[in-house]
Amino acid sequence: MKRIKKIAIAAAFGLAAFASLALISCNEKSGGKNGTLAGSENEPGWKLNKDKKITFDWYINFSWFARHWGDSKVSKYITGKTGVDVNFIVPAGNEAEKLNTMIAGDALPDLITLGWYEGQVPMMIDSSLVYALDELAEDYDPYFFKIANPDKLGWYRQEDGHVYGYPNASYTPADYEKYAGKLTSNETFLVRKDIYEALGKPDMTTPEGFLAALRKAKQKFPTANGLPLIPFGTAEFTDVGNSQLQGVLQHFLALDPEKDGKFEDAALGLTENPEYIRWLKALRQAHEEGLIPTDIFVDKRSQIEEKAAQGRYFCMLYMNWDMQAPQNALYARDPNSIYVAVDGPKNTRGDEPKLAGGSIAGWTVTLISKKCKDKARAIQFLTYLISDEGQMDTNFGIPNETYTMVNGIPTLTPEVKALDSSDKNKQENEIGVLYTYWMLMDTAWQAQWGVEYAPSLEQPQLWTRPYVCSYAVYDGLTLPVGSDEDLIYQEIQRKWGKVLSNLIRASSEKEFDTILADYNKFKADKGLAKVQKIQTELMNKNKAKLAK
Structure with missing residues (x-):
C-alpha cells in the first residue's frame, strides 16, 4: 500500500x-470516507471509533456454519461495545465453487475466513485481492503489534515480508511449554464404557488383543438398543482415504513423520512401514470376520454420529470432540453407556502414542479483502477479537450475566452451563458463548483458565493430555497449486483413497499384499520422490522458521 x-x-x-x-x-x-480515527501503539483503534456504526460482510467458507450475528446476547454485546455489526455469508453448497466465483468476479466481501490449507489463500494473496495485515496495522492500528503473537505472524509471513492472514486455534511451541499438561488432542481410541467393562477391560493395544476384543463384543453383545452392534467404527472414507486410518493411526503407533531426513506423508499411505501395515492387516482380518461392516466405507459423518448416539459401536478410532452430541445423548439415557478413551493401537515396542495437539498453523485464517468498505475499522476489529478482551467476550460472554469471576477464574453461570450441556444449538443461538464465533478464537489462551468439561465429555479430553505433541514443523507442507508435484500428489491421493478400502476388504492376506505392492509401484512410477523432495524442503523451511 x-x-x-x-x-x-x-x-x-x-x-x-x-x-x-x-x-x-x-x-x-x-480509512477514507468514513473518517475512521487511527489507533496508536498505546490505544487500540476500535475504542476510538466505537460510536460509529458499521456492518461488515464476513464470508465463512464452511457450509455447515449456521449462526447469525445479532441473534445472540454475545454478538449484540460485542456490537454495542465496538460499533461493529456483522453479516455472515455462508456458501449454500460447494465451498470452493462459491469462493472461486467471488475471486474470479473480484467480488470478495470485507472479511474472509477459510482453512489455512485451502488453495484460495495463496491465490488471493498472489492476485493482490487482500491487504497485508501488518501494513494496515502500521497505518491504522499499531496496537495490533502489541497483542498479535509474533510467532504466529512469523509463521504466516510471506516471501514479500508481509502477513495477510491471522489464524485461529493456533498453538505455538511456547504454548506447549507454557500450558504443558493442560493441552488436549482430538485423537482418541474410544470404547463404549459398559461393554468394555463387561468384557473385563481387555488390552486392545496389539492386533491380537484388538481382534479378540471385537470378537467377544460381537458374541456377548450382538445388539445395542435393539440394533446390530458394530464392533469397530471410524471416520468416513473419502476419495482420498480416511483421516483416522492415516495420520491418527500413525500417531497412535508413534511413527515419526520423518525418515532419514525426508518427510513421509501419511495422507499418501505409509505403505512401506511394517508397523502401519501390521495394523492395516488387522483391520483386513476384522472385515473378513464380519467385525467391520461394509457400511463403514459409505457412511457419512451424520450417519456415523447417529449410530454413535445409538451406542451401536463397541470401539472407534475417532475425533473425541466431534462426539459431543452423541455423548450427550448417551449420557442422558445412561451415563454408563458413553464412550471413554483407552489405550489403542501401539507399535511392536509398545511405545506410548504421540497425539497431535493444536498446530501453529491453526485451523482457519482470516483475511481482509481489498473490497473492504473500511479497512481501518476492519484491522481494528480484528485487533479487538484477538486481544484478551475480545477472547473473554467471545469465550465467556457478558460479565455478571453469562459468567462471573470465581477466585479469579471466569466461570459460566450455572444456567448457561446447563443450557450448553442440554441444548448446545439453543445456547449458541441465544447466548453465544464458548466460541460460538470461533473465527479468531485462541484456544491456547483459553487453557490458562482450565477447561471445565461436561461429565459426558470430560474423560476422553483428559485422557489425551499426557500424550499431546506438537507437529508444527509438518504444518503447511502444501505444494504449489497447479505445479507438477501438486498434480502428482493429487493423483496419488485419489489412488490411495481407493486402495485403502480395497486393502481392508481384501479377501486374503495374499490379495492384500498384491494390492499393496501394486500401489507402492504406482506411487514410485508417478513421481512420489518429486513430491517428497518439495515437502521435505518445506519442512526444513518450517524448522528454520520455528528456530528463530
Whole structure:
C-alpha cells in the first residue's frame, strides 16, 4: 500500500495548504470516507471509533456454519461495545465453487475466513485481492503489534515480508511449554464404557488383543438398543482415504513423520512401514470376520454420529470432540453407556502414542479483502477479537450475566452451563458463548483458565493430555497449486483413497499384499520422490522458521 508523504505534499503545494491537505491525508490514512480515527501503539483503534456504526460482510467458507450475528446476547454485546455489526455469508453448497466465483468476479466481501490449507489463500494473496495485515496495522492500528503473537505472524509471513492472514486455534511451541499438561488432542481410541467393562477391560493395544476384543463384543453383545452392534467404527472414507486410518493411526503407533531426513506423508499411505501395515492387516482380518461392516466405507459423518448416539459401536478410532452430541445423548439415557478413551493401537515396542495437539498453523485464517468498505475499522476489529478482551467476550460472554469471576477464574453461570450441556444449538443461538464465533478464537489462551468439561465429555479430553505433541514443523507442507508435484500428489491421493478400502476388504492376506505392492509401484512410477523432495524442503523451511 502506498503511503502519503506529508512533507512531499507540503513542498509541492505550499505551507498554506498544508493544514487542509493534512486533514485529507489523515482521513485517507484513517480509512477514507468514513473518517475512521487511527489507533496508536498505546490505544487500540476500535475504542476510538466505537460510536460509529458499521456492518461488515464476513464470508465463512464452511457450509455447515449456521449462526447469525445479532441473534445472540454475545454478538449484540460485542456490537454495542465496538460499533461493529456483522453479516455472515455462508456458501449454500460447494465451498470452493462459491469462493472461486467471488475471486474470479473480484467480488470478495470485507472479511474472509477459510482453512489455512485451502488453495484460495495463496491465490488471493498472489492476485493482490487482500491487504497485508501488518501494513494496515502500521497505518491504522499499531496496537495490533502489541497483542498479535509474533510467532504466529512469523509463521504466516510471506516471501514479500508481509502477513495477510491471522489464524485461529493456533498453538505455538511456547504454548506447549507454557500450558504443558493442560493441552488436549482430538485423537482418541474410544470404547463404549459398559461393554468394555463387561468384557473385563481387555488390552486392545496389539492386533491380537484388538481382534479378540471385537470378537467377544460381537458374541456377548450382538445388539445395542435393539440394533446390530458394530464392533469397530471410524471416520468416513473419502476419495482420498480416511483421516483416522492415516495420520491418527500413525500417531497412535508413534511413527515419526520423518525418515532419514525426508518427510513421509501419511495422507499418501505409509505403505512401506511394517508397523502401519501390521495394523492395516488387522483391520483386513476384522472385515473378513464380519467385525467391520461394509457400511463403514459409505457412511457419512451424520450417519456415523447417529449410530454413535445409538451406542451401536463397541470401539472407534475417532475425533473425541466431534462426539459431543452423541455423548450427550448417551449420557442422558445412561451415563454408563458413553464412550471413554483407552489405550489403542501401539507399535511392536509398545511405545506410548504421540497425539497431535493444536498446530501453529491453526485451523482457519482470516483475511481482509481489498473490497473492504473500511479497512481501518476492519484491522481494528480484528485487533479487538484477538486481544484478551475480545477472547473473554467471545469465550465467556457478558460479565455478571453469562459468567462471573470465581477466585479469579471466569466461570459460566450455572444456567448457561446447563443450557450448553442440554441444548448446545439453543445456547449458541441465544447466548453465544464458548466460541460460538470461533473465527479468531485462541484456544491456547483459553487453557490458562482450565477447561471445565461436561461429565459426558470430560474423560476422553483428559485422557489425551499426557500424550499431546506438537507437529508444527509438518504444518503447511502444501505444494504449489497447479505445479507438477501438486498434480502428482493429487493423483496419488485419489489412488490411495481407493486402495485403502480395497486393502481392508481384501479377501486374503495374499490379495492384500498384491494390492499393496501394486500401489507402492504406482506411487514410485508417478513421481512420489518429486513430491517428497518439495515437502521435505518445506519442512526444513518450517524448522528454520520455528528456530528463530
